[in-house]
Amino acid sequence: MKKIIPFFIRLCAFIFIGAPLNVVQAQNTISDTINILHYTVKLNITDFTTDTIRGGTTLKFTPVVNGVTTLPLDLLHMTIDSISDGTGILFYSYDDTLLLVSLAGVMNIGDTADLTVWYHGNPQLDPGPTIWGGFYFQTGYAYNLGVSFNSANHCFGRVFHPCFDNFVERAPYTFIIGTNGGKIAYCNGLLGADTTDVNGLRWRTWDLAEPIPTYLASISIANYTQVNWSHTGANGTYPIILTALPSDTTNMKASFIHLNDALDAFETRFGPYQWPRVGYCLVPFNSGAMEHATNISYPKALANGSLTYEDIMAHELSHHWFGDLATCNNEGEMWLNEGWASYSEYVFKEWVYGHTVYSDGVRYNHDEMVHLVHLREGGYLPLNTIPHNITYGDNVYLRGADVAHCLRGYMGDSLFWLGLKSHLAQSNFTDVTSIQFRDNLIAATGQTFLTNFFNDWVLNAGWPHFSIDSTVSIPNGPNFDVSVYVRQKLTGTTNYFTNVPLDFTFLKSDWSKTTQRIFISGQYANFTTTLPYNPVMTAIDMEEKISDAIVDEVKTISSLGLHNFPSARCSLTVVQIIDSALVRIEHNYAKPDPMQNNPNNYRLSTQRYWTIDGIFPTTFIAKGRFFYDGRTVTTNGPGNWLDNLLTLNNGDSIILMYRDNTSNEWQEYPRHYTKFIVGSPSNSKYGYVDADTLMKGQYCFANGVSQILIGSNELPDATSEIFTYPNPTGNNLTIQWAGENLEPTLVSIYDMEGKLILSEIASGNETKIKTSKWNNGYYFIEVKRGEKIVGKKQVVIIH
Numbered sequence: 001m002k003k004i005i006p007f008f009i010r011l012c013a014f015i016f017i018g019a020p021l022n023v024v025q026a027q028n029t030i031s032d033t034i035n036i037l038h039y040t041v042k043l044n045i046t047d048f049t050t051d052t053i054r055g056g057t058t059l060k061f062t063p064v065v066n067g068v069t070t071l072p073l074d075l076l077h078m079t080i081d082s083i084s085d086g087t088g089i090l091f092y093s094y095d096d097t098l099l100l101v102s103l104a105g106v107m108n109i110g111d112t113a114d115l116t117v118w119y120h121g122n123p124q125l126d127p128g129p130t131i132w133g134g135f136y137f138q139t140g141y142a143y144n145l146g147v148s149f150n151s152a153n154h155c156f157g158r159v160f161h162p163c164f165d166n167f168v169e170r171a172p173y174t175f176i177i178g179t180n181g182g183k184i185a186y187c188n189g190l191l192g193a194d195t196t197d198v199n200g201l202r203w204r205t206w207d208l209a210e211p212i213p214t215y216l217a218s219i220s221i222a223n224y225t226q227v228n229w230s231h232t233g234a235n236g237t238y239p240i241i242l243t244a245l246p247s248d249t250t251n252m253k254a255s256f257i258h259l260n261d262a263l264d265a266f267e268t269r270f271g272p273y274q275w276p277r278v279g280y281c282l283v284p285f286n287s288g289a290m291e292h293a294t295n296i297s298y299p300k301a302l303a304n305g306s307l308t309y310e311d312i313m314a315h316e317l318s319h320h321w322f323g324d325l326a327t328c329n330n331e332g333e334m335w336l337n338e339g340w341a342s343y344s345e346y347v348f349k350e351w352v353y354g355h356t357v358y359s360d361g362v363r364y365n366h367d368e369m370v371h372l373v374h375l376r377e378g379g380y381l382p383l384n385t386i387p388h389n390i391t392y393g394d395n396v397y398l399r400g401a402d403v404a405h406c407l408r409g410y411m412g413d414s415l416f417w418l419g420l421k422s423h424l425a426q427s428n429f430t431d432v433t434s435i436q437f438r439d440n441l442i443a444a445t446g447q448t449f450l451t452n453f454f455n456d457w458v459l460n461a462g463w464p465h466f467s468i469d470s471t472v473s474i475p476n477g478p479n480f481d482v483s484v485y486v487r488q489k490l491t492g493t494t495n496y497f498t499n500v501p502l503d504f505t506f507l508k509s510d511w512s513k514t515t516q517r518i519f520i521s522g523q524y525a526n527f528t529t530t531l532p533y534n535p536v537m538t539a540i541d542m543e544e545k546i547s548d549a550i551v552d553e554v555k556t557i558s559s560l561g562l563h564n565f566p567s568a569r570c571s572l573t574v575v576q577i578i579d580s581a582l583v584r585i586e587h588n589y590a591k592p593d594p595m596q597n598n599p600n601n602y603r604l605s606t607q608r609y610w611t612i613d614g615i616f617p618t619t620f621i622a623k624g625r626f627f628y629d630g631r632t633v634t635t636n637g638p639g640n641w642l643d644n645l646l647t648l649n650n651g652d653s654i655i656l657m658y659r660d661n662t663s664n665e666w667q668e669y670p671r672h673y674t675k676f677i678v679g680s681p682s683n684s685k686y687g688y689v690d691a692d693t694l695m696k697g698q699y700c701f702a703n704g705v706s707q708i709l710i711g712s713n714e715l716p717d718a719t720s721e722i723f724t725y726p727n728p729t730g731n732n733l734t735i736q737w738a739g740e741n742l743e744p745t746l747v748s749i750y751d752m753e754g755k756l757i758l759s760e761i762a763s764g765n766e767t768k769i770k771t772s773k774w775n776n777g778y779y780f781i782e783v784k785r786g787e788k789i790v791g792k793k794q795v796v797i798i799h
Contacts (some may be wrong), residue, residue, distance in 0.1 A: 057161040
């Protein structure tokens with residue numbers, strides 16, 4: 001399931017979820033007593049005036065304990081017409097939520113029985129202000145979405161049929177759905193009979209032999225037609241059915257041109273597709289998609305002929321491995337479904353567009369998680385016990401994807417893919433826990449250190465942070481013995497991570513390199529390695545394989561001018577260069593080391609610091625810009641909540657601190673720098689500092705009385721009179737600026753690489769730009785009138 005929620009209500013979607021609603025009985029424990037063997041759902045869905053369904057569901061079941069005399073079923077707000085077992089009418093009690101059927105006799109292990117419940121009524125929608133799942137009658141469509149955000153039990157099959165509505169009970173399905181007026185039904189599985197009775201009702205029978213939980217059961221009805229494709233995979237050729245109104249099929253086909261690529265990617269990475277068909281059914285629902293097995297409910301607005309939302313197409317498809325095939329055992333383990341489906345979006349992008357696109361997406365997501373997820377969702381949380389009210393929140397989807405990427409880094413590509421294939425083969429058509437997932441991976445790969453991974457990243461909260469305290473290189477004949485001293489810090493946890501496989505890269509002056517993997521545990525660690533050269537730079541995790549509390553960017557710079565490092569929250573302007581420079585900037589979400597000697601009573605940031613390293617030729621001279629941001633207005637962007645502990649009232653006392661290495665004391669940046677305040681100095685908490693000379697070392701902000709900022713170099717930002725909204729945005733961006741409208745204005749927008757994306761002449765004091773086809777990421781706006789810069793702004797595009 002993929003939610004689509006506008007950023008300005010992203011948090012609010014969960015604020016309103018209070019006490020659990022619609023408490024049901026059929027949690028996992030009932031499946032320890034009775035096993036449902038098959039559901040046959042026969043419904044007449046022709047009443048689009050009163051939105052009523054009529055019919056019955058037959059359940060074949062068997063007890064797994066002796067002495068069973070009742071069958072408890074989940075069914076929400078229906079009118080029961082009768083219940084029979086083929087020999088007679090059965091007694092029951094029903095409170096609009098729990099249907100308790102008295103069986104005709106005592107059932108024991110090995111017995112089987114069929115029971116049919118006949119009912120009618122108006123199927124329900126998700127209760128509460130954040131309506132998501134339920135059964136919809138909408139503009140000529142009838143369809144269900146099998147997940148409730150607001151109910152005590154998130155499974156929502158009970159809105160249209162009696163069932164054991166939980167994540168662990170699985171059964172095959174037969175659907176027999178009657179429609180009229182040109183409407184036809186699509187359900188899970190393969191189409192069998194398709195007949196029209198004497199009353200003009202069209203009855204279509206769909207059979208799914210593979211067992212699924214009830215929340216994956218699907219009915220979609222409209223004046224549909226279908227597009228027939230196919231795919232040849234590891235287990236042979238299977239059909240692809242794209243279902244839409246006739247007027248929507250052309251756009252749908254265009255938006256799904258990479259569907260076969262997604263299938264290739266997922267079969268290669270995760271193993272064979274185990275289902276009888278691939279199916280997507282367009283519905284008029286705009287707040288997300290639902291991974292109903294073989295019959296995905298997909299918003300028609302997203303199949304608009306573009307590829308803008310193809311990551312959602314891939315997300316839902318990947319559930320046929322993570323979620324539909326191997327299902328989380330309980331809602332607290334939802335990351336096993338949604339975290340892995342979210343990670344599969346990056347796997348898809350990597351397959352189609354290459355590793356750089358994968359890395360950029362993973363980096364952006366990781367930055368958002370380590371920066372903001374604990375603020376959005378009430379603290380640092382373990383992944384396997386997520387609270388009910390944020391089952392479908394960012395920890396599950398986005399941090400789950402971040403942890404999946406980190407697991408890949410731990411295991412290495414070949415064993416990672418091997419382990420996933422083995423796990424899914426062991427867990428197909430069943431429910432799993434994180435511990436079972438761990439054990440399956442270890443059994444397949446022999447990587448016993450994965451016990452540490454799951455203990456640290458899944459069963460506990462927070463982030464580690466790894467840095468090099470120092471390196472010592474001693475000549476040893478023609479070689480060098482290089483000792484590396486490593487420190488682990490913690491963000492949001494008190495437990496040091498153990499057996500973390502970190503890649504250490506040792507670079508020569510010609511940029512050639514050697515990389516070694518070392519397992520690091522505890523607060524301090526060190527190791528010595530022998531190299532045939534004396535390294536000029538030593539770095540941890542340059543390929544960003546481990547999701548620790550750092551976001552870094554590496555660039556090769558060979559040109560003058562501005563070079564943005566948006567994920568690192570800074571930029572540099574090169575004023576002199578002949579040879580190329582390798583620049584790595586780390587934005588550390590961890591406390592900088594404290595000062596040991598602090599006569600000026602500086603108060604260092606406790607939230608972050610920068611580390612700048614690289615290979616700088618002697619001809620390289622650059623200025624550095626570091627942004628401070630103490631705003632706490634939103635948790636939905638790259639800004640805010642970075643320096644709020646230093647800007648309780650405003651940023652007046654912000655100063656820039658520096659040290660060249662960890663053995664030296666922090667000091668105010670020793671060369672000339674200028675601070676620019678964005679907005680009114682009396683209440684502004686946002687601005688930036690321009691350091692005249694960028695030097696290798698560590699930088700952070702602090703509160704203190706500056707010895708360098710004196711009047712003329714602590715200024716209001718003369719280029720801040722520009723306004724953008726919404727920010728972040730997805731499809732449309734409005735840019736406004738101040739000043740007299742005396743001459744045309746040049747609006748230029750650059751991407752994070754400094755590439756010019758758009759340049760236009762605007763009149764007046766406003767322009768509107770469509771961004772629906774732009775890639776997700778940071779963009780930089782410059783507004784000029786003549787030679788004067790009217791304003792600059794950073795915006796974020798997220799679809």
